[in-house]
Amino acid sequence: MTDPQMQEFFTHLRTSLTEKNLVRITLSKPRSKEAQPYKAFVKPAYIKGELMLTFTLKNATNDITKNFSIEAGIAEIERYLTEHFYLAVLFTTENDWLIKSARQGKFKLRATKPTFKEPADFTHDKQKNHAIKRADFLTELGVTDAKGRIAKDMGDKFKQINKFVEIIAGLLKKADFIQENKTIKVTDMGAGKGYLTFAVYDYLVNKLNLQAEVTGVEIRRDLIKICNTVAQKVGFEKLQFEKGYIGNYELPAIDILIALHACDTATDDAIKKGIDAGAELIICAPCCHKQIRKAMTTSETLQSVLQYGILQERQAEIITDTIRALLLEANGYKTKVFEFISTEHTGKNVMIIGEKHGRKVDREKYLRETEKLKREFGIVEHYLERQLRAASEE
Ligand SMILES: C[S@@+](CC[C@H](N)C(=O)[O-])C[C@H]1O[C@@H](n2cnc3c(N)ncnc32)[C@H](O)[C@@H]1O
Structure with a gap:
């Protein structure tokens, strides 16, 4: 990951996981019109005691759910952002971070006011x-x-x-x-x-x-x-x-x-x-x-x-x-x-x-x-x- 804006985006994502103020990440605007999934949502969730990232991949005919460890999930978001989608939004209770694919393989990041006040459910599955x-x-x-x-x-x-x-x-x-x-x-x-x-x-x-x-x-x-x-x-x-x-x-x-x-x-x-x-x-x-x-x-x-x-x-x-x-x-x-x-x-x-x-x-x-x-x-x-x-x- 060499793009500095992309690096900053993932730094904000990691911080939101540590501080438990992450709401979700949305990936949208596929690079090709027919590409599937046409959208993806990513949320944190405890699965068998481990904090993971759960992807919901929206396809025309079905939704697919996949769970990744934090590191594998971040790599997957990066892959989607460089190969599949033009846009990703990181929603946290502090800020929304929008990252867009720009010209010559570069990315542009900007912050806006937070859309959501409540973070995702970070309750450990054993503690629910x-x-x-x-x-x-x-x-x-x-x-x-x-x-x-x-x-x-x-x-x-x-x-x-x-x-x-x-x-x-x-x-x-x-x-x-x-x-x-x-x-x-x-x-x-x-x-x-x-x-x-x-x-x-x-x-x-x-x-x-x-x-x-x-x-x-x-x-x-x-x-x-x-x-x-x-x-x-x-x-x-x-x-x-x-x-x-x-x-x-x-x-x-x-x-x-x-x-x-x-x-x-x-x-x-x-x-x-x-x-x-x-x-x-x-x-x-x-x-x-x-x-x-x-x-x-x-x-x-x-x-x-x-x-x-x-x-x-x-x-x-x-x-x-x-x-x-x-x-x-x-x-x-x-x-x-x-x-x-x-x-x-x-x-x-x-x-x-x-x-x-x-x-x-x-x-x-x-x-x-x-x-x-x-x-x-x-x-x-x-x-x-x-x-x-x-x-x-x-
Ligand atoms: C270790 S705490 C346990 C509190 C609660 N039952 C729990 O398990 O979370 C014991 C409590 O019993 C009260 N206590 C001890 N001997 C008592 C007695 N003879 N009569 C009334 N309360 C008593 C103490 O003041 C204390 O608040």
Whole structure:
């Protein structure tokens, strides 16, 4: 590429790809009247995780789509411009750049005011949100910018929100408590900045068109204020955030209890509240596991494992979450434990989900299993066990 105007045109194209303000490139005015394609459009698109240039070639009888890597696509545009078309326009949100073939194989470039205000969709294919219906709450919460692009350092949160909605969607598909005329009541304990609370409301109300009341419970007043302001702004009428301490929050009967990354035994408090409130679904992702870690005494066999801090921490996590799962089972919840998002995005990625089944439960079997585990690890009492026992003795 020796023509300086052509070089400048491609510099503007590369910049628009880096700055994500490219709208599209149009190639037109074929050098010969009958030449096909008679026009071509080029847009950026993520294909299998890679940013590429997608060409739509307009022929008299059909349109053909071809994808090229960025470099191959630029070479293809150059080829079309030198051999096939007289004119190309690079539309960006900053400027339109028109390049025309002139005499003696030279090119003329000129800039005009931008025709378009919105750039092409640069959303990574893996990041496109299919479950999230309304994008405005994500913008208000700072997860995306005004153009719907994922904000800096928010990629992991965005993935987490989408994954969480996907999980909720899967659970609700087979849940018989979801009925058109029923108001679904959801409480999110330790709602934090409300990302997941908003997402679950959006899914129930805007995606499934259900009636739902969603409450976020949080100890931090500043977060409650922000979340209530955003809920009002985006018109999520039945979404509210309340100040409350999970352990003594008076939870009315609800359908879904959520507690994601609530600290240490706050997860246990939330599980207990969910069981007492008759929640059909209890969804939690434990955070730290200090209680068991402190309570665990090293039996002789395990001494060599537990002498290493990180292994002791992991062991405490496993034991705590196993006991939580067993106690949920003992209380009539079919329980699964799984990694809900890759460790690459968050270290706190274990999710415990209890689905109330309404069948007779061999409660003693699960309590015996809990006892056995505790004995093995020298644990006198698990916090959740104590809370549940206190309730049954009242
Ligand atoms: C790590 S954040 C998680 C936020 C949100 N659930 C998420 O996963 O994105 C934990 C939140 O729980 C709140 N929290 C911790 N213990 C609590 C308790 N006992 N009662 C109410 N909120 C609590 C904290 O203030 C914090 O905002």
